Amino acid sequence: MRQCGDDILARVRACHGAVRLRDLDLDRTEYRHVQRLIEARALFAHPHGVVSLPGADWDLILARIHGGVITCLHAAKYYGYPYPRLWTPAHLAVPHSTGRDPLRGEVLHVESGLELPPLTQYPIAPVPLMLARYLRCSPDREAPLMACDAALNQEHVSTDAVAALLRGPGSRRARQRLALASPRARSPLETLARLQLHDAGIPFADGVDVPGVGEVDLLVAGWLVLELDGYTYHEDEFQFARDRRRDRELVRQGYRVVRFTRKDVHLGKVGTEIHQLLAAGSRPRS
Numbered sequence: 467m468r469q470c471g472d473d474i475l476a477r478v479r480a481c482h483g484a485v486r487l488r489d490l491d492l493d494r495t496e497y498r499h500v501q502r503l504i505e506a507r508a509l510f511a512h513p514h515g516v517v518s519l520p521g522a523d524w525d526l527i528l529a530r531i532h533g534g535v536i537t538c539l540h541a542a543k544y545y546g547y548p549y550p551r552l553w554t555p556a557h558l559a560v561p562h563s564t565g566r567d568p569l570r571g572e573v574l575h576v577e578s579g580l581e582l583p584p585l586t587q588y589p590i591a592p593v594p595l596m597l598a599r600y601l602r603c604s605p606d607r608e609a610p611l612m613a614c615d616a617a618l619n620q621e622h623v624s625t626d627a628v629a630a631l632l633r634g635p636g637s638r639r640a641r642q643r644l645a646l647a648s649p650r651a652r653s654p655l656e657t658l659a660r661l662q663l664h665d666a667g668i669p670f671a672d673g674v675d676v677p678g679v680g681e682v683d684l685l686v687a688g689w690l691v692l693e694l695d696g697y698t699y700h701e702d703e704f705q706f707a708r709d710r711r712r713d714r715e716l717v718r719q720g721y722r723v724v725r726f727t728r729k730d731v732h733l734g735k736v737g738t739e740i741h742q743l744l745a746a747g748s749r750p751r752s
Contacts, residue, residue, distance in 0.1 A: 470495070470496065470499050471499050471502065471503055471508070474490075474492075474496060474499055474500060474503060474509075475503065475508060475509070475519070477490055478490075478509065478517060478518070478519055479519060480585075480586055481585045481586060482522075482526055482586075482588050482589075483518055483519040483521070483522035483523070483526060484512075484516060484517070484518035484519070484522045484523075484526045484527045484529075484530045485516065485517065485518075485530055485585060486514065486515050486516050486530055486531075486533075487500060487515045487516070487517060488515055489585055500517065504517070507520070508520075510522075512527055512530075512531060513531055513566075513569065514531050514566070516530045516531050518530075524556070524570065525540050525556045526588070526589065528556050528558060528569065528570065528572050529556075529558055529589040530589070531566070531569065532558050532560050532564060532566060532572070532574060533560060533561070533564065533582070534558040534559050534560035534561070534574070534580070534582070534589070535558065535559050535580070535582065535583065535589040535590055535591045536556060536557070536558060536559075536589060536590050536591060537557050537558060537559040537575060537590075537591040537595065537596045537599050537600070538557035538573075538575075538596065538599055538600045538603060538604070538610075539554055539557065539600065539604075539609065539613075540554075540556050540557060541557075541590050541591050541596040541600075542596065542600065542609075542610075542613040544588075544590050545590075545593065545596075545613075545617070545622070546616075547612065547613040547616040547617060548612040548613065548616055548653075548654040548657075549609065549612070549613065550609050555568075555570060555571035555572050555573055556570070556572045556573070557572070557573045557574075557575060557599070557603065558572055558573070558574050558575065559575045559576075559577045559580055559591050559595065559599060560574050560575070560576055560577070560580070561576075561577065561578070561579070561580040561581075561582065562576060562578070563576050573603070575599055575603065577595065577599070580595075593617055593622050593623045594623050594627040594628050594630075594631055595631055596613075597610065597613060597614055597617060597623065597628045598628050598631035598632050598640065600613060601614070601628070601632070601640035601643050601644055602632070602634075602635070602636035602637060602639070602640040603636065607643045607646070607661070608657070608658060608661065610643065611643060611646060611647055611657055611661070612654045612657045612658075614628070614643075614644065614647040615647055615648055615649070615651035615654075615656070615657045616651075618647055618648065618649035618651075619649050619650070619651060619652060621649075625644060625647060628644055629641065629644060632644070646660075646661065646664060648660065648672055648673070650672045650673025651672060651673070652673070652683075653694070655694040655728060655731050656672065656683055656684070656694060658731050658732070658736075659683070659684060659692065659694055659726065659731050659736045660672055660684065662731070662734060662735075662736040662737040663684065663686070663736060663737055663740065665737055666736075666737030666738070666740065666741055668686060668737065668740055668741065668744070669686070669687075670684050670685060670686045670692075671684070671685045672684050672685075676691075676716065676719070676721070678715055678719070679712050679715050679716055679719075680712070682716070686740055686744070687744060689720065689721055689722060690721070690722050690724065690740070690743060690744070691716055691721045691722065691723045691724070692724055692725075692726065692736070692740070693709070693712075693713075693723060693724070693725045693726075694725075694726050694728075694731060695709070695725055695726065695727050695728070709725075722743075724739075724740075724743065726739075
């Protein structure tokens with residue numbers, strides 16, 4: 467008897483901790499064991515015949531309940547891409563509308579032709595589909611573009627693969643957003659700074675390699691180098707000294723260097739201050 471219960475728990479565990487009972491193809495005896503496991507709180511019962519192990523992630527449980535996959539911001543988090551730290555309800559892609567009411571404010575996106583992964587694979591949308599939906603549904607452009615930049619930089623996806631999935635409501639805006647993505651962005655700060663320059667109408671190049679210096683974050687007008695100092699990366703003495711050596715070499719080669727902190731970028735200062743520097747005509751002499 468105990469062995470049967472242990473086998474059921476192992477099968478649920480193989481499905482990452484949550485599954486619809488009907489997908490386990492249980493016999494009557496096994497169903498009785500499931501009820502005993504629920505009574506013993508070794509399993510928890512959820513709507514539409516879903517059970518989960520204690521501590522199972524709610525995104526996973528909701529994906530099993532609705533028969534879909536996790537997408538948008540919560541999928542970006544799963545893939546390790548930058549994402550806003552504010553709480554948002556889970557977004558799920560489903561192959562068709564089920565008419566089921568949300569349980570925790572989750573948002574359901576119908577993706578016709580969606581192929582669900584095997585039960586032993588975590589129910590997460592593939593990167594191209596996740597980004598296409600995220601670009602379409604996000605109320606702001608910064609969050610999905612941070613994820614796009616990271617995915618492109620890590621060569622997890624191409625812009626063509628994402629663009630091919632942009633159809634239906636919101637796709638025109640999504641394509642405009644995708645056009646702003648860059649595989650050269652190495653951090654969310656670069657994404658935000660780049661958007662501020664774009665909004666200010668300032669032409670720029672990102673990820674430019676300068677001989678004797680290496681890659682710089684952003685280059686404006688061919689002579690003004692923008693470097694972005696995220697606290698975590700630049701807090702130690704070694705990195706601080708290295709940055710100053712880079713600055714001196716850039717100046718020696720005829721560039722001017724301006725540095726923006728994380729706070730500067732989040733306060734939206736980049737476009738305004740770069741406009742002021744360009745208006746001052748402060749290009750150094752070669």
